[in-house]
Amino acid sequence: MIGMSVIEHELASQPEVWRKAAALAENVGALLPQDGMRVAAVGCGTSYYVAKAFAGLREVSGAGETDAWPASEAPPRHSYDMVVAISRSGTTTEVLRLLEGLPSSVICLAICAVPDSPVVSVAADSIVLEFADEESVVQTRFATATLALHRAHLGEDVEVIARAGEQALVSELPVRPSDFDHFVFLGRGWTVGLADEAALKLRETAGAWSESYPAMEYRHGPISVAGPKTVVWTLGAVEADVIADIRTTGATIVRTDIDPLADLVRVHRAAVSLAAARGMDPDHPRHLERSVVLT
Ligand code: F1P
Numbered sequence: 001m002i003g004m005s006v007i008e009h010e011l012a013s014q015p016e017v018w019r020k021a022a023a024l025a026e027n028v029g030a031l032l033p034q035d036g037m038r039v040a041a042v043g044c045g046t047s048y049y050v051a052k053a054f055a056g057l058r059e060v061s062g063a064g065e066t067d068a069w070p071a072s073e074a075p076p077r078h079s080y081d082m083v084v085a086i087s088r089s090g091t092t093t094e095v096l097r098l099l100e101g102l103p104s105s106v107i108c109l110a111i112c113a114v115p116d117s118p119v120v121s122v123a124a125d126s127i128v129l130e131f132a133d134e135e136s137v138v139q140t141r142f143a144t145a146t147l148a149l150h151r152a153h154l155g156e157d158v159e160v161i162a163r164a165g166e167q168a169l170v171s172e173l174p175v176r177p178s179d180f181d182h183f184v185f186l187g188r189g190w191t192v193g194l195a196d197e198a199a200l201k202l203r204e205t206a207g208a209w210s211e212s213y214p215a216m217e218y219r220h221g222p223i224s225v226a227g228p229k230t231v232v233w234t235l236g237a238v239e240a241d242v243i244a245d246i247r248t249t250g251a252t253i254v255r256t257d258i259d260p261l262a263d264l265v266r267v268h269r270a271a272v273s274l275a276a277a278r279g280m281d282p283d284h285p286r287h288l289e290r291s292v293v294l295t
Helices: 006-012 014-028 046-060 093-100 118-122 141-153 158-170 191-206 240-247 260-277
Strands: 039-043 066-070 082-087 107-112 125-128 182-187 210-214 230-235 252-254
Touching (some): 006 014, 006 260, 014 141, 039 093, 046 066, 046 141, 093 118, 107 118, 141 260, 240 252
Parallel strands (some): 082 107, 107 125, 182 230
């Protein structure tokens, strides 16, 4: 690990961590939302974007109605059967405040990386991915492990995804990030949350100008900023006519057939590469702490 940043070390462990998450899913399946439940997934920052992807996956699989909210904006609805609170640290204030205000009729499940954390204490049930905890302020493997756990629970073969993740760790990056000054990520369905997370990684790690959209929204205004210094990176399949319209802007388009979760690993690597090119330390992102704890 000599010469490697902490985030590089952690992002490289993702396929292995996903396998552990999938194995855990077999034991904790009864805690995760059962088919037909009305669920709200909540979190802050990365964990909110994971909640969005979590909700999208559950909706697309037909398992049940699922909303995603930033913890600070979740409506006090009593009609949810379950709130799934995602927080690596288990200390984020907005998540705690939300859980403390929930009526007892709502089942509360925490997905955290720290066993004795406040969020775990407040929630009725918890799934602790201690093996996915991170030293790095910028999250990579806790976020993706949470999604691997959920995908395993929904019946997907995480081994296939982990193998794609291993390829994503060693394959050449699709672009040289330092050739660009503007990064746009597009998704469809559950990968909209993944696109948000990808854009956040570029901002947190490398201070980059990055944006994210549901792919069909991109033509409704944001495309006007695209140009030759823009990379538009799609996570998962996107309609050919959207791609054709982006091409006219002169932007470089990244498209791939690999699993979107595995492709996020390439985004992590691109973020670290851009930070290095900009002389930034990816382990010390500007103005960020491990979690936001309000007094
Ligand atoms: C969430 C989070 C991170 C973000 C920043 C502050 O923490 O918002 O996503 O990168 O470091 O904290 P958590 O609730 O998942 O611990």
